[in-house]
Amino acid sequence: MRSGIECSLCMRCPRDQVQGCCVIGPVFLLTDIGHFINNGSDDFVIKLLDSPYTDLSEHQFRVRAVVRADNRTVCRFHHPEIGCRIPLAYRNTVCRQFLCPEVRLWQDRRARRWVQFWLRLQEEEIRCQQLLAAECARKGCSLLVRRQECLQLIGEQYRSLVFDLPEGYPQAECIMLDRQERECPVLIK
Numbered sequence: 265m266r267s268g269i270e271c272s273l274c275m276r277c278p279r280d281q282v283q284g285c286c287v288i289g290p291v292f293l294l295t296d297i298g299h300f301i302n303n304g305s306d307d308f309v310i311k312l313l314d315s316p317y318t319d320l321s322e323h324q325f326r327v328r329a330v331v332r333a334d335n336r337t338v339c340r341f342h343h344p345e346i347g348c349r350i351p352l353a354y355r356n357t358v359c360r361q362f363l364c365p366e367v368r369l370w371q372d373r374r375a376r377r378w379v380q381f382w383l384r385l386q387e388e389e390i391r392c393q394q395l396l397a398a399e400c401a402r403k404g405c406s407l408l409v410r411r412q413e414c415l416q417l418i419g420e421q422y423r424s425l426v427f428d429l430p431e432g433y434p435q436a437e438c439i440m441l442d443r444q445e446r447e448c449p450v451l452i453k
């Protein structure tokens with residue numbers, strides 16, 4: 265469920281040396297919160313929820329991007345030299361899976377079998393998010409109302425979720441893309 269893609273091209277991003285695709289304020293869902301709570305990162309969740317830079321909704325929250333002096337935006341978690349400061353498994357679904365067209369991963373025949381996997385993963389995430397939201401609604405709590413009970417409930421319910429993902433995929437696969445400039449390894453896991 266926390267699968268992700270890492271691409272070495274991102275370290276020398278052809279779009280923008282400073283921020284690449286990380287111009288957004290990432291949105292975290294109840295499924296992300298469930299993962300954080302069950303992996304010893306309760307503090308991380310609480311800090312994000314209490315942050316003045318966070319826009320809270322009932323079942324998700326967004327960490328607002330920074331507006332720079334030149335009016336461009338950049339994600340608050342982005343570092344100009346190391347990229348994303350959040351470990352892969354802690355990023356939201358979009359950030360774990362997004363690769364820009366410049367990487368051209370999905371045109372490579374070796375990567376095609378993963379397309380179905382990512383589509384199913386997205387469906388699973390939506391299904392789990394809806395289940396968690398419904399359970400919170402049933403108990404009358406949310407990220408806005410009775411938050412402590414909501415977090416406890418999400419932590420418990422997340423543990424009991426069954427992820428119905430397709431079988432037959434390796435734990436991880438590294439695909440070396442040939443680019444005119446140089447080779448570009450992509451790790452999918």
Ligand code: SF4
Pocket residue numbers: 271273274275276277278279280283284285286362363364365366367
């Ligand atoms: S996905 Fe594309 S735009 Fe984003 S950092 Fe990587 S190379 Fe740059």
Ligand code: SF4
Pocket residue numbers: 285286287288290339340341342343347348349350355356359
């Ligand atoms: S959370 Fe990380 S990957 Fe996502 S936009 Fe921010 S810096 Fe980029």
